[in-house]
Amino acid sequence: MIRERKRALAGVVGGILLANTGSYIWFPVLVATLGGTDSGFWAGVVMCMTYVGRLLATFSYEGIAARLGIRGAVLLGTGLEAVALGLMGFAGGVFSYGVLAFFIGFGSGTSFPGLKNVLVSFPEDERPKAFSAFQMAGQVGLFGGALLGAVLAHVDLRTLFSVVFAFFAGFCVITSALIPRDGFARAPERPDVRVPLFSPAAFKGIDVRGATRYFLLSAAFWFLSLGYVVGIPLHMAEYVSGWAPSSPFWITGLSILVLQYPLFKLVSTRLSPGAVMAVGLAGMTVAFIAFGAGRTAPWVVVGCLTVVLGEILFVPSFDLWIAGRVPEERLARAMGAMHFFRSAGNMVGSLAAGILFDLSRSLDVPGGNWYVAAVLAAGCALICLSGRKSGTAADARRTDGANATENEEKVGENV
Incomplete structure (x- = not known):
């Protein structure tokens, strides 16, 4: 069991590292590009749509995880985010960017709580170290993504988002391979209770x-x-x-x-x-x-x-x-x-x-x-x-x- 938790921690830490790296490659470049071609307002609208997607995912995560398991929820969210980011390179106009940004945010709002749920299911004495590693990996990803974003700042958006897609595809692979279906928590006492797919209970x-x-x-x-x-x-x-x-x-x-x-x-x-x-x-x-x-x-x-x-x-x-x-x-x-x-x-x-x-x-x-x-x-x-x-x-x-x-x-x- 200890070995399985180490594998799961490697999957969670590696996943958030790849996700943050990919995120900090694309969004500064896209914001600056939209600010130059359209306006600061539309750049803000596109970024706002990612947070609208994340907020709405809050009301669906529990239902998705109940049906697909924690790993399935992470895989679904990450896959949705990867596809939307890949399509960003082929999109044109703020409307298309805004729609794709919503799905990027919804995917992130589904995968991120799943990663946290895996860590929460660890034994209590192992959680501080696990969350510390999670936070450190996120910061390393931020730093690395910003550096790579600077290198890729002048390439065309199709190439930029293709690189980002590769990072999120890696995120899908590493999490699906290393984290367990439902973490390490005990099975629910009432598995017969049907969790609604969308609930405003939050x-x-x-x-x-x-x-x-x-x-x-x-x-x-x-x-x-x-x-x-x-x-x-x-x-x-x-x-x-x-x-x-x-x-x-x-x-x-x-x-x-x-x-x-x-x-x-x-x-x-x-x-x-x-x-x-x-x-x-x-x-x-x-x-x-x-x-x-x-x-x-x-x-x-x-x-x-x-x-x-x-x-x-x-x-x-x-x-x-x-x-x-x-x-x-x-x-x-x-x-x-x-x-x-x-x-x-x-x-x-x-x-x-x-x-x-x-x-x-x-x-x-x-x-x-x-x-x-x-x-x-x-x-x-x-x-x-x-x-x-x-x-x-x-x-x-x-x-x-x-x-x-x-x-x-x-x-x-x-x-």
Whole structure:
């Protein structure tokens, strides 16, 4: 069994490595291309469609996995993603790109949870190491994909997407060969229960009681994060055309690989989660100001080295923040809410990045899109600081208890 889990881990880690490598080859190039031939708005629309697909896959994954098994769900999602990416090279026009982007996102939203499910089915003492390897492989794929994207930046899109298709075809092969059909979890106690193929139950699990502003803060962070992901290739094509559109991503990818663990450990042991999040957002604020004010290659490097503070510090600290402020009995629903607000931030952030880029050019305010992002990031940092010592899980329990008592009194009065 240990040998089988090692094989499965190799399949999961190898799969996410190939997937991230392929993803970071194509999307910076396509965003920059659409920004030049159409507009930033349409580039944002195409990227937004991938997140629409991922969000809708949330409502279908359980039904697909119940019918095909975890491995089958991963294979279906990866195959759909590979075919859609292969067709991208032969497509023309934003409508075709948008439709294919939706299927890319739906495939990703089906395969990615399947990979996570395999790791979750590992024995509890093996999960931390497995998830650490998973995260590291993703970052290595990001870095490698951005480097390859820079090499392939000037080839035609048909050749580019053929290379990407090869990576995702490899993803299909390695996962289907190495991961078990249903992971390593026990069989369900009621196998006769039919899971619907599409279910909106994920919406029912969203619970934001006592943590509304925190989830809105999460949505704002992912809005900013996608603003960078979509905005920086457009920025490179407009102001730093001598560099490949994917160049900022290999700088950020390498920075995260080197700094993720030591920097988070250093800061988190000295500051509260709210303060750590504020530092991450402050780094993003500095980065956006650098992108807007400088608009040259050296300033892009400065921005890339500081924007990573958001990924390094905000994301893990937010999980800790929520865990400390939401009662244990509501944590599972809180995690579902986190996914929903993240998806919402991703979708709106993709669209807004293209719109703000176009608007800054039409108003002749170079870098204006980044100034808007900087103001939002600074505001979010202040919110983190203002709430860093309030709203603990114990407070939430007391609030729930007080509300319950109040409701009982009202019922007694009505009787």
